[in-house]
Every structure is written in C-alpha cells, then in structure tokens.
Amino acid sequence: MIRVELPANLRILAHIRGDVTVEVEGPATQRSVLDALESRYPMLRGTIRDHVTARRRAFIRFYACEQDLSNESPDAPLPEAVASGKEPYLIIGALSGG
Amino acid sequence: MSKIRALVGTRKGAFIMTSDGKRQRWDVSGPHFAGWEIYHVKGSPVDPNRLYASQSSGWFGQVIQRSNDGGKTWEAVGNKFVYDGPTGTHLWYDGTPHPWEFKRIWHLEPSLTDPDTVYAGGEDAALFRTTDGGQSWQELPGLRRHESGPQWMPGAGGMGLHTILIDPANPQRMYIAISAAGVFRTDDGGNSWRPMNRGLRSESIPNPTAEVGHCVHRIAMHRSRPGVLFMQKHWDVMRSDNASESWTEVSGNLPTDFGFPIDVHAHEPETIYVVPIKSDSEHYPMDGKLRVYRSRSGGNDWEAFTDGLPQSNCYVNVLREAMCVDSLDPCGVYFGTTGGQVYASADAGDSWTPIVRDLPAVLSVEVQVLP
Numbered sequence: 401m402i403r404v405e406l407p408a409n410l411r412i413l414a415h416i417r418g419d420v421t422v423e424v425e426g427p428a429t430q431r432s433v434l435d436a437l438e439s440r441y442p443m444l445r446g447t448i449r450d451h452v453t454a455r456r457r458a459f460i461r462f463y464a465c466e467q468d469l470s471n472e473s474p475d476a477p478l479p480e481a482v483a484s485g486k487e488p489y490l491i492i493g494a495l496s497g498g
Numbered sequence: 499m500s501k502i503r504a505l506v507g508t509r510k511g512a513f514i515m516t517s518d519g520k521r522q523r524w525d526v527s528g529p530h531f532a533g534w535e536i537y538h539v540k541g542s543p544v545d546p547n548r549l550y551a552s553q554s555s556g557w558f559g560q561v562i563q564r565s566n567d568g569g570k571t572w573e574a575v576g577n578k579f580v581y582d583g584p585t586g587t588h589l590w591y592d593g594t595p596h597p598w599e600f601k602r603i604w605h606l607e608p609s610l611t612d613p614d615t616v617y618a619g620g621e622d623a624a625l626f627r628t629t630d631g632g633q634s635w636q637e638l639p640g641l642r643r644h645e646s647g648p649q650w651m652p653g654a655g656g657m658g659l660h661t662i663l664i665d666p667a668n669p670q671r672m673y674i675a676i677s678a679a680g681v682f683r684t685d686d687g688g689n690s691w692r693p694m695n696r697g698l699r700s701e702s703i704p705n706p707t708a709e710v711g712h713c714v715h716r717i718a719m720h721r722s723r724p725g726v727l728f729m730q731k732h733w734d735v736m737r738s739d740n741a742s743e744s745w746t747e748v749s750g751n752l753p754t755d756f757g758f759p760i761d762v763h764a765h766e767p768e769t770i771y772v773v774p775i776k777s778d779s780e781h782y783p784m785d786g787k788l789r790v791y792r793s794r795s796g797g798n799d800w801e802a803f804t805d806g807l808p809q810s811n812c813y814v815n816v817l818r819e820a821m822c823v824d825s826l827d828p829c830g831v832y833f834g835t836t837g838g839q840v841y842a843s844a845d846a847g848d849s850w851t852p853i854v855r856d857l858p859a860v861l862s863v864e865v866q867v868l869p
Contacts, residue, residue, distance in 0.1 A: 443574035
C-alpha cells in the first residue's frame, strides 16, 4: 500500500476525502504509482501527466523522503519508505501564478 | 412564469445565478470548481439541464465538467484533446514556426439538436467534437490543416478558437473565429473550411486586407437570419449580409470601435450591442465610463446606455465571451466585467442592474430561459 498526497484542487476534482492509497503490482515506481492512481481516479488523467506522452506537467513536482524526484526516471524504484507506505509520495503544484 | 439561469465563468470558478422572469432578484450559487479558470459554461438548447463547463488551470491542464441537473451536481468527463495526426506548425509571436500545443478549451457549443454532441474550440486553435456527452473528443482536423494554418499567429491572449456558430437552417454550415487568424466557414459539417475575411482591414498586419491574420474578437448571428453576421474585430465593428462572403464596416458613430463582445437582440435581428473599449493598449472604457452601445439599424447609428452603469472611475474590461441575451420579452441583456461585476438589463439595454459586484474576473456569461 502506497500513500499519495495530492494538491487540494486535485483532491476536490477526484472527490477524495481522507488519505489516498494505491496498490501497485510489481516494483513501486513513479509510473506504476501514477498508473494506479489514474486507474482508481480516472478524472485525474491528464491533470498530472500529459495524456499522450505521459510526461509530467510543467508545474507539477514529485517529492518523497525529502527528495525531489520530479526529474528522475519514472521507472526508477521509489524509496523503500514510500514502497512500504511509511512515507507518502507527494504530488505538488508549484508555488507560482495567482 | 419563466425562470432564468445565468452561467458565469470566472478566473477562479463558475457561478450559477437564477431568477424569475422579472429578472430583478437573483440567487447565486458557487463557486463551482473553486480556484480553476472557467472559460465557458453552456447548456444544451434541447436539454437545458445538460450543461458543459470548460475548467482549466496552468498547473493541472484541461478538465471538462458535465451536469445533467442544471448545475446542481457535476461529473468530470473526457479531457483528452489530441490533435489528429501530425501537428505541424503555426507562427509564433516572433514570426518563427511553432508547433501546435494544446492548452485549453475556450468555447463549448452544444449541438442544436442532440444534447450529447458538443463542439469545442481550443487553444492552440482547433475544433473538437464529442458525440457521447463529452466522454471522448475527436478533432475535426480539416480546419487546422487548412493551407493557411502555418501562417496563423496567436493574439495577445493566445491562439484561441473562441467562437462557434451553428447555422440553425443548415446543420452542415458552421462559422468559427480564431484570434488572430479570422473567420472560417464550413459547408460540409466541418470537413473543409474556407477563410471568410473579405472586407476586413487590419492595419497591424503586413497586408491589411490579407485573406487570414485578422484578430476577430467575436461574431454573432440572429437565429432567424443566419446569413447575416455581426463582428467585433480588434478594431472595427463589421457586418456581413451574405453569410460572411464579404464584410462591411458599421462602426459609425461609436466613440471607439475597439472591443471584445457583440451580440444580437433576441427578437430584433437588426438590434445589436457592443461595449466600446478605449484601445488595444488600454483595455478599459473611455473616460472611466462603462457604456453599452446599441444600434437598432444593424450598425452605423449607435446610442449609448449608461443607466445603472458606473460613469466615473471605471476601468474594467468586458471580454469576448462575457455578453449574452435571453429570449424573454423584453429581451434581457447581460455582461460581466474583469472587475467581477455581472450586469443585467431586463429592458433590452435601456437600464442596468448589477446581479453581483465582487466575483473574480468574469470570462464568460451565458443565460438560459427555463420553462
């Protein structure tokens, strides 16, 4: 079980109250976590990653265990603390705009 | 008695306002989709409780929302807007080729006959259509692939397809407008398109009478006369009496002919409305006075209406999607401002009352008459 934290706007969009958890089959990677998240909440498709290229949207960042994983390979293993559910995988909206 | 429902899109959410046919007391609900830009909300003409909303954000991209109960509840539907085939390039602001990139939907135009069919105008300019209530969207690529496409250039607000007019007498005919490419018309249901900009003159482009490249801000028609079109161009108010084959200027005695919206009275096809704005470098009314101008002769002769509108220190703008009319008698006219006011006139523009004063900047106003 992997814990995911979402920006408030996406929690509202997906009608999420409380914690978000997803199960992934195989290795826990950013791609497998996001695939599982979008499968469970289809309305989030396109809001975090591009529909076609699956690239991170420009003003979205991915953090975990006090590390910025935004530019890491989406297929690299996530830290063990995230994979085990001890630490959350953070999806962040950049502090910009008005 | 009839009921009125106004659908207002703002920079930070959507608001729904309802009134009875007197249009004096309004109930306001919202913000819906708080914090998101709502470029447009529009209802189906054949099922007024079926609403579609374009919800977007610089962070999270495009979402389309649908309501089946007049806006009480909403569900996110499909948001996969993908250009059909190779995207090619248009011109960037500096004149260099720039690949087409999808940014947002500016305008949603529900079919006149089917509540599940909607046309959507996008930035970068393209026309999309759903036939399953918004679950999936397909581009009508003939427009973007027009031979002039590589020469299209964005206006200051982006290269948006902002106006879609469906001919009520001929469902194969539609008009669209793009800033800053101009007007295009299809006569075959959207497969092929022709630029329809003869008679337009834009001093800010290298060839002022070019076939494409005009910054058309809005076009409007009356349902009873779909061959007569009215246009607010960047500068100039124009009309066409031959289904956009040619245009003539009808700015007449307007104090300035720059502006964004234009609309037509619901029962008088020659009565039209504009909100003159000082200039393209000063996006606010002249002299700090917010005035709606009405012509009862299809242009040229214009009369200012100020009753109920601020006549000092007013420096708001009225954007292209932010004016509409209702079909009651007398005709109601509505507009929203970048200062967050939505004004209503229940007497065809003679006098105005604010429905609300302090919303986020208003991007769009649509109104429905409910049984």
